[in-house]
Amino acid sequence: MKRSAAIIAALALGAALSAEPVTFEFWHAMAGTNGDVTQKICDDFNASQSDYKVVPVFKGSYADTMNAGIAAFRAGQAPAILQVYEVGTATMMAAKGAVKPVYQLMAENNAKFDPKIYIPAITGYYSTTEGKMVAMPFNSSTAVMYYNKEAFTKAGLDPNKPPVTWPELFADAKKIKEAGYPGGFTTSWISWIQLENFSAWHNVPFGTLSNGFGGPAARLTFNGPLQVQHFTNMYNLAKEGVFIYGGRENKADPVFTSGQVGIYFASIGGYGSIKSASKFDFGVARLPYYPEVKGAPQNSIIGGAALWVLTGKNAAVYKGVADFFTYLSRPEVQAYFHEKTGYLPITTAAYDLAKSQGFYKANPGPEVAILQLLNKTPTANSMGIRFGYMPQIREYEDQVWEDILAGKIAPKAGLDKMVELGNAKLAEFERLNK
Amino acid sequence: MAKQYEFPSKGLPYLLVLPQMIVVVLFFFWPSIQAVWQSFFLQDPFGGRVLFVGFENYANLFMDKSYAASFLTSTVFAVAVAMSALVIALFLAVQANRKIAGATFYKTMLIWPYAVATLIAGVLWLFMFNPNVGVIAWVLQRKLGVNWNYLLDSNQAFLLITLAASWKQVAYNFVFFLAGLQSVPATLLEAAAIDGAGPAKRFWTIVFPFLSPTTFYLLVMNLVYGFFETFPIVHQVTAGGPGKATEILVYKVWRDGVINLDLGGSSAQSVILMFLVIALTVFQFRFIERRVTY
Structure with a gap:
């Protein structure tokens, strides 16, 4: 009798400790290896903390993913994060009521966010003329x-x-x-x-x-x-x-x-x-x-795609998204993504890390691309x-x-x-x- | 006169057709109404900004010369696909219907292409005929001296998608023609043969009239297929190119709506297509069906 009471108490305690994490969806168009790597990064993020859970959902081609996002938004069922290819940038920027700019998201959640750590030719593509980052670059080439x-x-x-x-x-x-x-x-x-x-x-x-x-x-x-x-x-x-x-x-x-x-x-x-x-x-x-x-x-x-945060979610979800973006920007995460998929790292720290890991000795190609982006400070x-x-x-x-x-x-x-x-x-x- | 059945209560028949009506309204009428509605607006895809523009989306289409060209391309394409698919299928069905060795094998082989998804069919044709890496393209260029490059030659591109689309439809038509042929009474054919009618005479005076309901049905289906269901082939093989040479109407609707996110323009095109289908159906049932003997 006593023992079962103890078990019940332990179970209750366990349930309280493992309170359901705040879950949010991330719709993407990454197939094959890219899809596996995306899944792995999300799993790692989920394992790294217990407050939030990001659920990556593959939605087909870039166009399919964008259309799915649009339809879901119009039906009030939008995911928190939507991957959109670079040609959709102007459409997303014009959709003011639908998008929560990344710089605003990071500021609201007091997330550690320094725009200077990113490669300007990459983040610039998704920034306002004042240099404020509107979307989070994900896979860039x-x-x-x-x-x-x-x-x-x-x-x-x-x-x-x-x-x-x-x-x-x-x-x-x-x-x-x-x-x-x-x-x-x-x-x-x-x-x-x-x-x-x-x-x-x-x-x-x-x-x-x-x-x-x-x-x-x-x-x-x-x-x-x-x-x-x-x-x-x-x-x-x-x-x-x-x-x-x-x-x-x-x-x-x-x-x-x-x-x-x-x-x-x-x-x-x-x-x-x-x-x-x-x-x-x-x-x-x-x-x-x-x-x-x-x-x-x-x-x-660059070409490729970025992550856009859609409106209509609660504060807890946005806190989770901000944490996820901070996690994504870590050098080791970026270097992993870069080395596994061939897409470019979005921070200079990740580039240095890949270099120190000797990645470019066996794969000189990707470094050519990075140096081409870093060649000069981007102009208008x-x-x-x-x-x-x-x-x-x-x-x-x-x-x-x-x-x-x-x-x-x-x-x-x-x-x-x-x-x-x-x-x-x-x-x-x-x-x-x- | 046919005997009329009456339901005991007035409500029952309505109740019985209700499920079907729900399906029709939900999946046919509702989207159609939406398309008509959206065709009068300019809107951002997320629906944040909407601007009423009246008939402007239609006016843009009718002033665009390339849209008229797309109309013509689609019509020629649909007719070419329907005709070649019907003629080839009929020929093959008549041959396979004879008492020949391995008839079952031929029949199975001829039906097979229908099991291939249209998109995959497109990929197959793409790989065979790609001017740079295709096997058949290689034979055409190196062995037969044909300057084969459908990526830049409009006529070749058109020919290729017509062939690819017909190939797929031949199998479908073949099944129906074969079934139709098997219902032709052998006694009639034998009697005609005894009276001295040759194979051609027997075919045109006995077999073909027997097949007319089948042919009519297939004609309707093939035209609809040519106009509306061939877009995966176009998408895979030519993407509407070179230039706009193979941009058929339904491909343009899809492209403008799904890829280019021009909802107003794409909706206006759908509405035009809708009227096209209505006109096509009315025409077929009024003028061609009269010549069909059931």
Whole structure:
């Protein structure tokens, strides 16, 4: 009798101690390895304390995840944290009643938060013009150049000296084709790499008002002389068969990994899959630039996704989210995420940690990407891109680029058309978000 | 005259159709009404800002030349898919219906593609025909000397999605045609043969009329498929490209709504599609069904 009373008392005490943690959801689009790593980080956070429990939920593609978040918000069932890809940034920023800015969340919860520990080219993308962080960068990547060392050797080029400027690259690409390869170079993401990153890397505007950071009155201006020159060059090389078109987004991956071309522009986020798919030794190098452009190279800009905090939750949940974000920013967590997924660390401390762990000795590629972001302090032209209807704008760019390559429209007229189509959508965006 | 049945109470029939009505209202009428409603607004996806714009979303579409082009592309595509899928399936069904060795094997093989999800079908065709890494593309380019590059050649892209979409539908049509053929009385065919009618004559005067209800049903289904269910193939294989050469209406609706988050514009397109379906159905039942003998 006494014993059972003791057991009951012990159980009651145990129940009181292990009071239900405050639970909140984190909707994301991380599949495969990235999904496993995300799960692991959340599990580790949950194990590191007992007050809060973050529940990661995989919602499909980036677009699916964003749509699920929107639908849930409209139904009053939103998750506390929603992962949104970089092209959704302007839409999220415009959704004022729906988003709780990260800087505000951290301040309200007295969380240890020093914006200076983050890599500016990464957090800048998700900050206001005053530098206040609105969303928490999660998985960030940037565009780099991959080159096939075997192809370089066969073409009589030095496999340890990748081209640094565009004219050098064009010359090398021609030699690779002459050496018997079907083509010289190709690119993924014509929009993100050859327009957005290209403009930032040369410190020329992609649009007005600091590439849209200044508000919805911004318009696209990427039909400047430099971009026209670049597109004309690529078009001419396409006619000669030196540039091979591999499709939209990252559909050109197999063109490089199957050895059809020697040089490829793609996200550093694809480093792991390119590594496992290619049977040759390859190198990663910085994006080339046009040497006559003053100040080039500047810094490249990021792609990927960030975590947005949605409104309508109680204070306890927000405290938990703030704790989770603090946890996420820890160097060891960031370094783990970086080394396992290939995405870039968001703090300089995490970069130093990965370096001291010897990560870049075996994987020099990701360091190239980080150094490219850290190359210079970001300017109004290289902080990022923030326009409404960004997925639509990129779609116009894809469509017209194909028409340019098919010879249906001249490069200059094509860029003008992209800008004109995009600006019509931006006028709509401005009208709604005045 | 057919005998009429009457329910003992007035309420019972309504009660019996109620579950069906709930489903129809909830999943068909309600979203349709929402689409009509949303097509008159400009709104931010989270619903924070809403701006009434009247018929502006429609006006934008009708002033956009590429939308008219998309209309034409969709129509040509749907008709091409329906026709080729029907003709090929009918031909195969007639052949498989004969007494040949291994008929069961052929039949099974021909039905198989229907079990493949449309999205996967798209991936298969993508891998075979990709100009840079596809196996068939390699044969076309290196062995046959065809300048195969559907990523930039609009006609090739159109041909490819038509083939991919038809391939999938042939299997479906085949099953129905085969079932239809098996219901043609053998005695009629034998009598005709004795009277001296050749195989072609027998087919057109006896078999084809017997198949007309099946053909009509399949025509309706195939056009609907061509217009509305082929979007995973387009999504996988061409993403509407090159340029806008294969941007069919239903793909554009999905793209503008789900990816581009242009809810007003996308809703206006859905409403237009809705009227298209209504018109298509009315046309088919009024004009084509009259020529069907049940």
